[in-house]
Amino acid sequence: MAPPERITVLGAGSWGTTFAKVLADAGNDVVLWARRAEVAAAINETRRNSAYLPDIRLPSTLRATDDAAEAVHGAGAVVLAVPSQTLRENLAGWQPLLPPEATLVSLAKGVELSTLKRMSEVIGEVADVPMAHVAVVSGPNLAKEIAAEQPTATVVACPDHDRAVALQHACSTPYFRPYTNTDLVGIEIAGACKNVIALACGMAAGLGFGHNTMSSLITRGLAETTRLGVALGADPMTFAGLAGLGDLVATAMSPLSRNRTFGERLGRGETMAQAQEAAHGQVSEGVKSCSSIRQLAARHGVEMPITDVVHRVCHEGLAPAPAAAELLGRERKPE
Ligand SMILES: NC(=O)c1ccc[n+]([C@@H]2O[C@H](COP(=O)([O-])OP(=O)(O)OC[C@H]3O[C@@H](n4cnc5c(N)ncnc54)[C@H](O)[C@@H]3O)[C@@H](O)[C@H]2O)c1
Ligand SMILES: O=P(O)(O)OC[C@H](O)CO
Structure with missing residues (x-):
């Protein structure tokens, strides 16, 4: 039997740690890189990442380090689990260390502020690899539920179907079921936009509105997300799938979502600074x-x-209540 594949996860926050556990549970040899040496040492000694997942015991086949060169050495896949706005800077530091044939896997859900690029575009550019080497994992994947081994499905997207299938095998466990897709654009636009719609749903919840409001925001949020994705060349069907509607519902409805929770605080009248601190x-x-x-x-x-009013609430001082009134008062039109 072939030895287990070495897979490296760079970033030991909520999702990086959880995805490293999934990969280890799937039978891989997993190395998790943490920024702080004490976090790596604690994971190795106590089998816990107490800052992010205090109740979860991590498998013994998962090893942590704060040495990025040691972490990526010999890896068949390198998983990037850092925030989207720091990915470029992080990856620039790691680029010289990356094995040339490794699949580079993005877990981040965002669009870069300075360039308006998707994460796979940033990775292809900074790592200087063909896009066929770049993959994305995205779906209704609240880290805490997956760490607790609650049944969950996801999407592994890569322009190279064979690499997508290899990664699908590498992260399949009895509680985590990945599907493949080759529509990187659709998967990434869906993953970035659902966070914005979840902020809007949180604001609505904070204002005291119920399920009709949430459902209206989710449905119209999916409509505007699909419009953007199609304009960028995505397959519209992607938005009806796990990384589209699936992730949008999970994020917009769950108190575990950081985006939904942030929006809820704003809806209750907290300032941006208060919500950031919390x-x-x-x-x-x-x-x-x-x-x-x-x-x-x-x-x-x-x-x-919806994205427009969320931006104006977060960055231009618009209050959530008039933002809601503005959305309702827009010109009437067919669905
Ligand atoms: N948490 C989830 O449930 C979840 C699920 C799916 C996708 N995601 C996405 O995965 C990405 C990472 O999310 P997370 O939940 O692991 O985030 P997190 O805030 O829990 O952790 C981020 C990690 O990145 C590290 N990091 C490295 N360089 C950094 C820098 N310059 N600035 C800040 N942090 C730096 C931090 O130390 C930390 O370990 C995000 O794009 C998020 O949207 C998260
Ligand atoms: O906690 P959030 O809002 O970053 O959402 C986490 C995941 O993206 C849900 O799939």
Whole structure:
């Protein structure tokens, strides 16, 4: 029997740690890189990442290090589990270390502020690899539920179907079921936009609105997300799948979502600074991506009214209540 494949996960936050556990449970030899030496040491000694997943015991086949060169040495796949707005800078530091044939896997859900690029585009550019080497994992994947081994499905997307299938095998466990897809554009646009719509749903919840409002925001949010994706060349069917509707529902409805929770705080009247402080350094990607997605939409002549008001609440001082009234007061039109 072939020895287990070495897979490296760079980033030991909520999702990086959880995905490393999935890969280890699937039978791979997994190395997890943490920024701080004490976090890596604690994982190796106690089998726990107490800052992010205090209740989860990590498998013994998962090893942590704070040495990126040691982490990526000999890896068949390198998983990038850092926030989308720092990925370029992080990857530039790791680029000289990467094995040339490794599949580079993005877990991040966002659009870069300075360039309006998707994460796979940033990876292809900074790592200087063919896009066939770049993959994305995205779906209704709230880290805490997966770490607790609750049944979940996801999508592994790569332009090279064979690499997608190899990664699908590498992350299949009895509780985690990946499907393949080759529509990187659709999967990434869906993953970035659902965070913004989840912020809007959180704001609505904070204002005291119920399920009709949530459902209206989810449905119209999916409509504007699909419009943007199609304008960028995505397959519209992708948005009806796990990384589209699936992730949007999970994120917009769950109190575990950082984006939904952030929006809820704003809806209850907290300031941006108060909501940021309550997040304890964990990333709410939609707060930044609402601005880059809005610009990307403007560049392609796509109307995204929910994204527009989320940007104005987060960055231009619009209050959530008038934002809701503005959405309801828009020109009437056919569905
Ligand atoms: N948490 C989830 O449930 C989940 C699920 C699916 C996708 N994602 C996506 O995965 C990505 C990572 O999310 P996460 O939940 O692991 O985030 P997190 O905030 O929990 O952890 C981020 C990790 O990146 C590291 N990092 C390295 N360089 C950094 C820098 N310059 N600035 C800040 N952090 C830096 C941090 O130390 C930390 O370990 C995000 O794009 C997120 O949208 C998260
Ligand atoms: O906690 P959030 O809002 O970053 O969402 C986490 C995942 O993206 C859900 O799939």
